[in-house]
Amino acid sequence: MKSYRFDATVLTLGFAFLYIPIIILIVYSFNASRLVTVWGGFSLHWYQTMWSNQGLMDAAWVTARVGLLSASIGTILGTMAALALVRFGRFPGRMLFSGMIYAPLVMPEVITGLSMLLLFVAIGIDRGFWTVTVAHTTFTMCYVAIVVQSRLLTFDRSLEEAALDLGCPPVQTFFKITLPLIFPAVIAGWMLAFTLSLDDLVIASFTTGPGATTLPIKIYSQVRLGVTPEINAICTILIGLVTIGVIISSITTKRTELRRQQDEHMALRGPV
């Protein structure tokens, strides 16, 4: 009994540490007062001002476009890199290539951001929407490559061989057999890439230019002038979106598991 109480306390403390800041943020987004530290009653006022704040909305739109585009390109490139690493066997330079895929994961973001900036300056590209997208593609594709690579390592090669054996050329085999089967990993990689792009402040602030302010940059610059409950409001919406995403994905996982169990019963039962 005593140890149960101890466990419960530890658990509560842990969760409190994780979630109290978020709860405070959400609660104060409904604050009628302009002051962040004083509760002035319930209000949806800040959601209204947020909606009519053109700068904030523009930034949100830029972020969404950068996220969708860079996650998609990053997923294609990352999947290709993963295929090369897993499938081409021991080609010369494989270790180097593999290391180069992992490096951006441990590289400080400041360095990635700075090096991208220097590159864009060197080749004389105007910084803006496209430079942020390229920069985000570069660092998110590594994450996709790792997610897809781990799926490919457990992929049964004989499935592809069977398709080839039945007369299906290699490219079609990839689209008819391999891709449908690794698709969950590709989607997971895409979602990871999108989240990382959405989240990124450092790399974006190095590589962006006028007219392409992303949401994190906008929030950060507004906070420097003082936190307004408007920021709380937009953050609450972001948290809501993430929560919905998590709930959907966990329901899907549960459903798949349930279907798998039913299939197993069916296999044991015999013909219907």
Next chain:
Amino acid sequence: MAKSLGPIKRKFSPWTDPAAVPFIRFENITKRFGTFTAVDNLTLDIYEREFFSLLGPSGCGKTTLMRMLAGFDEPTEGRILLQGKDISGVPPYRRPTNMMFQSYALFPHMTVEKNIAFGLEQDKLSKGEISARVEEMLKLVKLETFAKRKPNQLSGGQRQRVALARSLAKRPKVLLLDEPLGALDKKLREETQFELMDIQTNLGLTFLIVTHDQEEAMTVSDRIAVMDKGVIMQVATPAEIYEAPNSRYVADFIGDINIIEGTIASTQSALGAPGEVLIESDGIRLAAEQECPAVSGDKVAFAVRPEKVRISPDQPADTSVNAVHGEVWDIGYLGDFSVFIVKLDDGRVMRAAQANVSRLVDRPITFGDMVWLTWPRDAGLVLTR
């Protein structure tokens, strides 16, 4: 019980006909993976409509040989001829062979129907033709009611049937089977072996099967190639492999056998006619009716199958050859057979198997009994390799 026995099988032995043209020919095939030689300068002919087995322990090169025929691996040296044409460099998707994989390799995201239709769709057949062929295949493997299921909704035996149907759907010239029955339990495996033989005979196809299960190879094959370390030790019919193995390796790999090392004392019968080999082995004299390629004084092995050894508590009339005395050390009761492990007076061990023809034996031979083991002169075999 087999439900139907199908047509009576006719004698089939194209390999004895010197004019017969082989359907598949492996010509001086060598395959190296790095420094490891998986297949070593191997030559082998397989004939049309033959059910041919590659038999050997894992790592003997049998799967590599099959994969080279399917086109997944290219030989390092040598060439493979199919109907007289060199198929080196032809990619797997253009070869008239189909393979049934050990893991079955069913496409998990497609129904049984779609799996079977996959190969046909690649051939650009019409929808009607495809569905007719799929139906025919489902009927062949008795899975008509399972057409809409996914592979993970099937039992192991059913999956195996789908894999077979899929590999047969394109009516390949050669069907390659890689350990096809390995995952099935014994009873189902035996049933399926006979079904495979029926299908092979009825469709008139050439089957090449890779297996490490000697019983399976013996049951289904017209001929067996016993392989070891990338080379073929012997190619022959199951009966020849069993009764006349050409080496210690083959004799030991197929079934149970007593091998006694000895020296040739003479290669003539008592009357001086050739055709009988007499072997001395530490005081035991062994005789075999056989033309022997070795000469007196050569070290050879004498081999005799346990079921050809008679076990008796009574001393035989003639103890000069093929008769040894010992003590029953252990008995393995297998139901149809009992295997007696006998420790000879000089410490060596021999096995004798006896069919349990009657349910009750008045005076059964049991542990510790002193017994005589005898066998006729045509039971043993001299092995020089």
